[in-house]
Amino acid sequence: MYLSHSSQQGMSLVTVMLLSSLAGILVLGSLRDNIIQERLSGNFQKKMNAQLVAERGIFETHAALLALLQDNPDATLEELMAAVGGEDLAKFGNGGLSDMRYSVDLSKDSSGQLLLASRGKRFEGSSALKARFELTSGGGSSPFANAIVGCEGVDLSGSGKIDSFNSNNGGSYDPNAPGQNANVTTIEPDSDITLGGHSPIYGDVAATGNIELNGSSPVEGNLHANGDITLSYSGVDYRVTGNIFTRGNYLHKGGSVGGYVRANGNAEMKWTTFISNLNNSEADILYGGTGIFPDGTNHKDQAGNYYGDAQFKVMPDVAKVPENDGSSSDLTDPSTNCDPLSIAPQISAIDDGSSTLHSFSAGAGATYKFTPNAGQGSVAQMAPVNAEVLGFIYPVYKLSQFSMSSNANVSIAGGDVFLYVAGNFALSGATTMTIKADSSLTLLIEGRVSLGAGSNIVTEKPGLTSESKRPSLSIYSSNTDDEGVSIYGNSEIYAAVYAPFTAVSVAGSGELYGAVRAKKLSVTGGAAIHFDHALANVDPSGGLIGEKKLRLVGWEY
Incomplete structure (x- = not known):
């Protein structure tokens, strides 16, 4: 059959139209897929934005709660919630982009934890997550809660003052107004405190062993010992301005006691010694053993009752000074463990x-x-x-x-x-x-x-x-030598010293501001120690102990 030229052109046109139609269908299909992909990407982006803004809601609400807690450290969880928005009331905010917002519901679950339920939205995208927080009560105690801790003994034979100040209150020490929070203590059983020379202590002294006041060292506070307490002869009127508590014997050789005396063991007072009991709120003296009081004139209370009478011979059952007797299960307690930080392995692990x-x-x-x-x-x-x-x-x-x-x-x-x-x-x-x-x-x-x-x-x-x-x-020292920390000279130094396995020696005529925790401590010459009471509330890792915190327990997506 013969096809004309015009017929051939017609067939070519049909072929082209078919190919064009197929190409158009393919393009339309591709466009449809692109639109779907674009919508899916847009929805994913919106959901991601929604999730991010939901997280932002948690963070901003948490920050607001922390700010409130800082202003009011004693606030309860209910008070914090009420200040932010109240239980089951929403806190609203935005994420800085168009139509990006969050809302956070605050509630308290049955376990007492704070539940923050945050919902984030951007356009059609939405996301929700929850965060649980626990309001901790703080707690803990600083290893620098006392001016001096000599775990196995303290020997103060110099002439410098042991007193305190607070760097948080003005930041400087005033020698004319010494603070009376400079407490001295031991930890290991049968560890003695000896006070010689003229080292006045403005604070309490507590020993797991004996306490002996020699020289003319007065104590502006209480004495408390698991062993004996001896007050030697001295020209100082008041050897102790506070009270005396001993689970052992009490021997009073000179001077006066401003408070009262309690001794589980024997009590002996030499001539011209006095118990002033200035507050006169309790009996001048109680003792569980034998009493020896030769000064019939001065060894009487304000009502004229003689200390040898039966009313004073009463076992006072003096409480024990806390010590490391192996009974405490809390190895982080600085009152019963010389090394509550377990410092040696921590230091050695650094290298x-x-x-x-x-x-x-x-x-x-x-x-x-x-x-x-x-x-x-x-x-x-x-x-x-x-x-x-x-x-x-x-x-x-x-x-x-x-x-x-x-x-x-x-x-x-x-x-x-x-x-x-x-x-x-x-x-x-x-x-x-x-x-x-x-x-x-x-x-x-x-x-x-x-x-x-x-x-x-x-x-x-x-x-x-x-x-x-x-x-x-x-x-911080992990040294175990006989004397691992030595501070000499006549200059001033601010330091918090933690050396539980070695002796610390402070000598010369200088002044140490801060605190000392050591296996043993000796202070000689004119060296003085001024305890910074701000250290009593400091965690060694940084921050304040005892302050409440909102601790994150976990997330729920």
Whole structure:
């Protein structure tokens, strides 16, 4: 059959139209798929935005609750909820984008936990999640709750004062108005406290062993001992202004007691000794053993009753000074455990072998500056390495030893600085270490610490930093030598010293502001210790103990 030229053109046109139709169908299908994908992506994005804004609702509500708790530390969970919006009432907010918003319902479940149920929306997208929080009561206690803790004994034979101040109240110590919170105590059984020379103590003294007041050391507080208490001869009118409690014997050789006396054992008072019992609210003396009172004139109460009479021979059953007798299951209790922080394994774990230990020696006028992130100066530059310290991760300078001598100057600036020293830490000669305001230095030492005569540690702002609540200078020692921490000289130093396995010696005519916790403590010469009572409320890892916190328990998506 013969096809004309016009017929061929017609067939070509039909073919082209069919191909065009197929292409159009494919394009339309692709467009439809693209539209579906776009809608799916849009919906996914909206849902992600909704989830993000729902999370933002949790975070902002939590922040608002924390701000309220800071302003009112004693607030209950109900009071916090009412201040934010109330139980089952929504808190609203937005995420900063168009039509992006959240609402949070606050409720308290049957277990007493706070439940924040947040719903986020953006356009058609929505998401919901829940977060549970627990209002903790705080609790805990600081290892620096007392001025002096000599776990196995305290010997104060110098002439410096043991008193207190509070760096949170004005920040400075006033020698004309000494605070009376400078308590001295021991922990291990049968550990004695000996007070010689003329070291007045403005606080309570508690010993798991005996207490002996020699020289002319007066105590502006109470005495409490599991062993005997002896007050030696002295020219001081009042040897003790407070009360006396002993589970052992009481021997009074000289001076007066301002309060009353309780002794489970024998009670003996020499001639011209007195129990003033200024408040006269209870009996002057009670004792469970034999009483010896030769001064028939002065050994009577205000009503004229003689201390040898039967009314005074009554077992007072004096309570025990807390001690480490193995009965406590709480190894973190600083009143019954010399090392509540378990410091030795924590310090040794810092040197995990992953970093080189630098040797730091600054002498002959060398200068150096440590900041939280870098160290630089005339000694070789070095950088810290992240390591766990007291339960938190901090940048730590890892050193094999640290020494300063011959007019060297080191400054600590920019925040919280941590130094780990595997060997000894020694300052000698005319050296100066300056801790800048609102900066702190934490020393983690395995070797010995020696702050020699002529060395000077200057803290521009003694006390606690404004943000981290860390002491200006903290010394943590795991050393087990006979005398692992020695502080000499005639300069002032602010430090919180924690050395549960070694003796600490404070000598010379200088003054230590802060607190000391040691295996044993001796203070000689004219050295004084001024306890910073702000340390009694500080957690070593930073922050205040005892403050309530909203602790996250978990998420529910």
